[in-house]
Every structure is written in C-alpha cells, then in structure tokens.
Amino acid sequence: MAENKKQVVLSGIRATGRLHLGNFLGALRNFARYSNDPQYSCFFFVADWHTITTLTDTAQIKQFLPEIILDYLAAGVDHEKSTIFVQSSIPETAELFWILSCFTQKSELERIPTFKDKALKHAENVNAGLFNYPVLMAADILGPQADLVPVGKDQEPHLEMAKELARKFNRLCGETFAVPHSMAEEMIIVPGLDGTGKMGKSEGNTINLDDTEDAVRAKIKVAVTDPARQRRTDPGSPSKCNVYTLHTMLSSDDELKYCADGCTSASIGCAECKTILANNTIALLKPFQERRLVLAEKKGLVFDVLHAGQITARQTIAKTVEIVREKIGLLRF
Ligand code: SF4
Numbered sequence: 001m002a003e004n005k006k007q008v009v010l011s012g013i014r015a016t017g018r019l020h021l022g023n024f025l026g027a028l029r030n031f032a033r034y035s036n037d038p039q040y041s042c043f044f045f046v047a048d049w050h051t052i053t054t055l056t057d058t059a060q061i062k063q064f065l066p067e068i069i070l071d072y073l074a075a076g077v078d079h080e081k082s083t084i085f086v087q088s089s090i091p092e093t094a095e096l097f098w099i100l101s102c103f104t105q106k107s108e109l110e111r112i113p114t115f116k117d118k119a120l121k122h123a124e125n126v127n128a129g130l131f132n133y134p135v136l137m138a139a140d141i142l143g144p145q146a147d148l149v150p151v152g153k154d155q156e157p158h159l160e161m162a163k164e165l166a167r168k169f170n171r172l173c174g175e176t177f178a179v180p181h182s183m184a185e186e187m188i189i190v191p192g193l194d195g196t197g198k199m200g201k202s203e204g205n206t207i208n209l210d211d212t213e214d215a216v217r218a219k220i221k222v223a224v225t226d227p228a229r230q231r232r233t234d235p236g237s238p239s240k241c242n243v244y245t246l247h248t249m250l251s252s253d254d255e256l257k258y259c260a261d262g263c264t265s266a267s268i269g270c271a272e273c274k275t276i277l278a279n280n281t282i283a284l285l286k287p288f289q290e291r292r293l294v295l296a297e298k299k300g301l302v303f304d305v306l307h308a309g310q311i312t313a314r315q316t317i318a319k320t321v322e323i324v325r326e327k328i329g330l331l332r333f
Contacts, residue, residue, distance in 0.1 A: 006038075006039060006040055006041040007039060007040050007041070007147045007148050008040075008041050008042075008043065008144055008145055008146045008147045008148070008178070009034050009040045009041070009042045009043070009146065009147070009148045009149070009150065009183070010042075010043045010044075010045075010140065010141055010144055010146035010148075010149055010180075011027065011031065011043075011044055011045075011149060011150045011151075012044065012045040012046060012047040012050070012087065012140060013027060013046060013047065013068060014046075014047045014048075014050050014051045015046050015047070015048050015051045015055075015060075015061045015064040015065050015068055016051055016054070016055055016064070016201060016202075017060075017064060017201040018064065018067055018068075018201075018208060018209070018210065019067075019068060019071045019208075019209050020199060020201065020206035020207060020208050020209060021190065021199060021206065021207040021208075021209065021281070021285075022190035022192075022198065022199030022200065022206060023071075023209075024071075024075060024209060024284075024288070025188060025190045025249050025250075026152065026187060026188055026189065026190050027150070027187075028071060028072065028075035028076075028077070029075060029076075030150055030183075030187070031044050031072065031075065031077045031082075031150075032075050032076030032077050032078075033076075034082075034150075035076075035077045035078045035081050035082035036076070036078055036081060040148075041082075041083075042077075042081070042082035042083065043082070043083045043085070043144045043146070043313060043316075044072060044077060044082060044083070044084050044085075045084070045085050045086060045087050045140070045309075045313070046065055046068050046069065046085075046086050046087065047087045047140070048061050048065065048086055048087050048088045049087050049088050049093075049094075049129075049136060050087070050133060050136065050137070052129065053118075053127060053129040053130045053133055054118065054122050054125070054130070056125065065086065066302045069084065069302045069305060069306065070292055070295050070296055070301075070302065071209060071292070072084060073291075073292075073295050073301075073305070074288050074289075074291040074292035074295055075288060079305045079308070079309070083309045083312045083313050083316075084305050084306065084309040085306060085309035085310045085312075085313040086306055086309075086310065087140065089306070089310040089313075089314070090143070090310065090313055090314050090317050092143065092314065092317045092318045092320075092321040093136075093139050093140060093143050093317055094139075095321055096139040096142065096143050096317070096320070096321050096324060097132075097135055097136045097138075097139040099324055099325075099328065100135050100138050100139055100142070100165050100169075101132060101135050103165055103168055103169060103172075104135050104161075104165065108161065108164075109131055109132065109134060109135070112134050112157050112158070112161065113157055114133075114134075114154060114155070114157060114158065115130065115131060115133070115134075118130055118133075133158070134157070134158045134161045134162075135161070135165075137155075137158045137159075137161075137162060138158070138161055138162035138165045138166075141159070141162045141180050142162060142165065142166055142177045142178075142180070142320070143316075143317035143320050143321065144313065144316050144317055144320070145177065145178040145316075145320060146178065146180045147178050147180060147181060148180065148181055148182075148183050149162075149180050149181070149182060149183060150182075150183040150187055151182055151183070151187065152187050152189065153187075153189065156182060159180065159182050162180055163179050163180060163181075165177075166178070166179045166180065167179060169324075169327075173324075173327040173328060174327055176320075176323055176324060176327055177320075188249065190246070190249065191242035191245045191246065192205030192206065192242065193205045193206070193207070193219055193220070193222075193223040193224065193242065194223075194224055195223075195224025195225075195227075195242055207219055207220075207281060207285075209285065209288065209289070209292075210289065210292075211285070213282050213286075216278055216281050216282050216285070217275075217278045217282075220243070220274050220277055220278040220281065221271075221274060221278075223242065223243050223274065224242065225241045225242075225243050225270050225274075226238070226240045226241040226244075226263070227240075228240070229263075229266075229270060232266070232269045233266050234266060235263070235264050235265060235266040236263045236264065236266070236270075237263070237264070238259065238260045238263050238264070241263070243270070243273060243274060243277055244259065244260070244263070244273075246277055246281075247259055247273075247276070247277055247280075250277065250280040250281055250284060251276060251277065251280050255276055255280070258276075259273045259276060
C-alpha cells in the first residue's frame, strides 16, 4: 500500500570486500541511473547484517563500508535524490525480520537453493543467520515498501519469498505491504576473467575499481578466451569467450562487429581483441576513479551521507513496522 506515487526501488550490497567491475556494471551503474530518474524513490544500503552470515573477520566491515559508499557516490548515485544507509542502523528492520520469521515455515527456507549452495560453500559455518537470510532480505524489501528490486538471477528465489510473505501477511492481517517486483531484466551477469561464471571477489577473477591502467591491461592480457583458439590462425567463437561477453558491456557496436568478425575469421588475434577491451575498461574506470579521489578528500562526507540516509530510512521503515505491530496486536506501553 505504497502511498508514494514514485516507484520505490531498493537494493543493497554486502560489505565482504572492495567492489569490482562486476559490481559496477551489474549494480552501481543502474543505481546511479535510478537515483537520477524522477519516477523512482531509491533506497540503497550496505548489507552489513547479511555480511556477517559468511564473513569470519567481521572487523573488516569497518574498513570496507566507507569504501563502498564512496564507490556508490563516485559511480553517480545522487545521495540527495536517494537514501543511502547501512542496514544495521535500522533496528526496526530486525523487528520486522522477527515478525516475518513467524510467518515463514522452516520447510520454505529449506527449499531455497541459495541456502544449500551457501551451506556447501561455508560448510564450517552453517549458522542460523545463513538459514534465515531470505527472511531478513524480505524485511529489507518490505520495510521501505519497495515496489522494484534489482536482483541478480541468483537472488530471485529470495525475492519470491518476499513477495509470498507480503501476500500472506496482506491476506491474513489486511493490506499492509506493497508486493515487490523484480528488475532482473535490467541486471546483467558480468563474467570473470578466468573463463568460469560470474566475476566475484572470492573467485579472484575480478578487475577492481581501483586497479591502475597497467593492472587492468595485465589482467585482461591473461584472461581466458575461447579454448578453440590455440593458435592465431584458429578461428574462434565469441559466444564461448568471456572476453567477448565483456566487450558486449563495454565496447561500441563497430568494435563488437570488428572483434566478432575478426575472431570467427581468425583475421585478428586475441591480443588485439583484448587491447580494445582494455582500452574501453580503462576509459570507463578513469572518470570514476578521478571522481572517487575528489570525494575521498571530503572529510566527513561518508558519515554525513549515512547519517542523513539513516534518518530517512528509519522514518520510512519505522512507519511500516508500526502498522505491522498494530495489525498483529503488539501493544506499546
Ligand atoms: S578474438 Fe576475442 S572473442 Fe575471439 S577468442 Fe580471442 S579474445 Fe575471445
């Protein structure tokens, strides 16, 4: 029951490390676009509670968090037009999480595929937070009454749970929550440089947002390509090459055609193809890095942005939680 005529967009990033090109192309670039689009009211947060489900050295959050906020801002997220906050600064989200947990069956959580994957990946630390992660994510989404959630394909089962919880609560207790929708079609999966799936911190296959020009060139130079191109004269298939997929996100139509034709006819080598990609990656990162340097000089900026964001987010979320408390009969004294 969003009374706001603008569509509420919500998204967050975990503070497990420094952000990379995958985060930039897959999330930050869109965050910047949404924050400057008057049809949206945006809430962007750093998900520190979600971070501690897997991060063992939690003291690192203090180090990563301000860097991530600077990345948001340098990518063009306008903090005056959107609300930027830290998840744990809103205690009402934890309250909503508990209430929603009581509307969630254990069997529903057991069916979530991401839990099984994460439990395998973090077999030494399968904590209850990891199990309850989708309910906390539902609280993140339903607290600000989000209409639209830009999620990657891997997070879609969590969004489904949030939708189901919204519908269930509305049915049992009366219309309360906006039912969120995915913006998944706008999310892209950015491939890693190692020829496997997604670019990711733990996979060690990233171009980092603070990489120097030399570092970008060196990483792309050794990126895995179509294994069929053993020799310069072997034709290749761009569709089997992560370098080409990165081209589709960074290069012009002419460059794409040049590389695709050159690859399939073996008229260009991988080195030339990679040089074009490296040039375009550097051209994308350079203005971002310059803006970031200027922002990092502004003492107190991160604190001020998060403090203002916390006030706005808390007001909005507390309003929802108050309605929820009333609907289920929790009294205040
Ligand atoms: S020419 Fe380009 S697209 Fe083709 S295999 Fe080499 S790097 Fe990949």
